[in-house]
Amino acid sequence: xSNCTNYKRKKxxxxxxxxxxxxxxxxxxxISLLQILSAIRYVNKQxxxxxxTYNTNQKANYNVELYDNNFVDTTTMESGKVYIxxxxxxxxxxxLYTYSGTANTDFKYNYNIAGKLIGQSNANDTxxxxxxxxxxxxxEVSDVISGTSGFAIDVPLAIDYSIxxxxxxxxxKNFGMVLLTRLEITMTINVLSSYDGNDINNTQKIILYxxxxxQAFSITSDYKEKTVDYIYDTGNHIKLYNSPNFISGGxxxxxCFIFFIYLFKIIFNIKCKNKYSKKLEQILKDYGSVxxxxxxxxxxxxxxxxxxxxxxxxxxxxxxxxxxITFNEVIPTRYGIFTLAYNNVIYKYSLxxxxx
Numbered sequence: 563x564s565n566c567t568n569y570k571r572k573k574x575x576x577x578x579x580x581x582x583x584x585x586x587x588x589x590x591x592x593i594s595l596l597q598i599l600s601a602i603r604y605v606n607k608q609x610x611x612x613x614x615t616y617n618t619n620q621k622a623n624y625n626v627e628l629y630d631n632n633f634v635d636t637t638t639m640e641s642g643k644v645y646i647x648x649x650x651x652x653x654x655x656x657x658l659y660t661y662s663g664t665a666n667t668d669f670k671y672n673y674n675i676a677g678k679l680i681g682q683s684n685a686n687d688t689x690x691x692x693x694x695x696x697x698x699x700x701x702e703v704s705d706v707i708s709g710t711s712g713f714a715i716d717v718p719l720a721i722d723y724s725i726x727x728x729x730x731x732x733x734x735k736n737f738g739m740v741l742l743t744r745l746e747i748t749m750t751i752n753v754l755s756s757y758d759g760n761d762i763n764n765t766q767k768i769i770l771y772x773x774x775x776x777q778a779f780s781i782t783s784d785y786k787e788k789t790v791d792y793i794y795d796t797g798n799h800i801k802l803y804n805s806p807n808f809i810s811g812g813x814x815x816x817x818c819f820i821f822f823i824y825l826f827k828i829i830f831n832i833k834c835k836n837k838y839s840k841k842l843e844q845i846l847k848d849y850g851s852v853x854x855x856x857x858x859x860x861x862x863x864x865x866x867x868x869x870x871x872x873x874x875x876x877x878x879x880x881x882x883x884x885x886x887i888t889f890n891e892v893i894p895t896r897y898g899i900f901t902l903a904y905n906n907v908i909y910k911y912s913l914x915x916x917x918x
Contacts, residue, residue: 584829590818597811601804611795614757616663616712618789622749622768624781627652644780647727653781655719657749657768662712663757669707670754675700675719678748679726679774681733681741692741693733699747715751721772730775745772760793838915839895845873845913852880852887853900859890860901865908876900876911 626639628649639645657675681693699719707713730743747770755762766789773779802808822829846853870876880887883904891898900911 580829583825584822587818587822587825587829591815591822594811594815594818597807598815601808601811602802612792613760613795614664614793616661616762616764616791618753618764618766618791619658619660619662619787620751620766620768620785621658621787622655622770622783622785623658624653624655624770626650627654641781644778646778647723647774647776650723653721653723653772655721655747655770657715657717657719659715659749659751659766659768660712661714661753661764664711665757666709666711667755667757667762668709669713670704671707671713671715671752672702672704673700673715673717673749673751674698674702675717675747675749677721678746679729679743680746681730681739681743683739683741689742692739693743695729700749717749719747721745721747723772726772726774734775741775743774745774746770747772757793762791762793764789764791836895836915838897838913842891842898842913846889849877849887852877853889854886855889855891857890859892859899860888860903860908862908865903865906868907868909870909870911873900873911873913876902876909879904879909 624641626641626643626645628634628637628639628645629651630637631649633646634649659673661669661671677697677699679693679695679697680691682689683692699721700717726745730741733739733743734741749768751766751768753762753764767785769784771782771784870879876887879885879902883902885902885904888901888903889898890901896915898913900913902909
């Protein structure tokens, strides 16, 4: 059955009543939403949950090759020793890097090895760099790895010590300067990846220092052998602080929402569009000039009643008799009567929703 049967309620609700009712229901929903929001909090769980952990290990191993000589029994010395400069032929490095994560993902990485001769002066009790010369010891290498938890890089590098020793000797001869000189070797590793929408951008450097121009030297380094990093769950989570307020606010919102939906057409005075209403609207639009709407129906006691089957016949009678048609809506949106009175006869056409 159509909602349009609630016509009596529509008559009762005047504009001010409808406005007040709509305001009360909307305000009730807003207040209940505020009550719900006051009962919850958005909390960050970063400190509580680790999504992903990754470790990096970097190491530079080396040995020093010597020229054949009568002073040292071996031609290869291990790392961590003191070396006589004039006996050093070549330094053989092996750079090692490993990345290990707790889950499989995709990687892009690149690395390169650069060298730099640095000359520093200690004049006036201050150390200042007065000379630098750069070298590409290993061109950049890049790669892409998919669906793995980690990877390893193993890069050998041989340094001809005499080349850099001669470079320093020539500089000092040309300029007559007393400098502290060293060869600085830097391997840079860049790793790009992501996990669960979080970007991973990890850069590590392995730096080695080789003094040049001293009678004897040892090799020193500057790098972290091991690093550990974490990706945390940084999403916001809802935590319920006041259950009674949350429940009562939810019930209040639900009740207001149900009433608002149920009374929506009444509050906004939306007219029903059933078959009766559509038919009546069309008749009044097409023939409104010959139809008079009345509040009370014609008293039929003194007239003979003739039921007319179609409204088209009423129009034919109106054109023939030149008498306007009266219309009385007995039940709004459901039932109305068109009449035409002539002498002692009433021609009547009834419009009913159930008959359409």
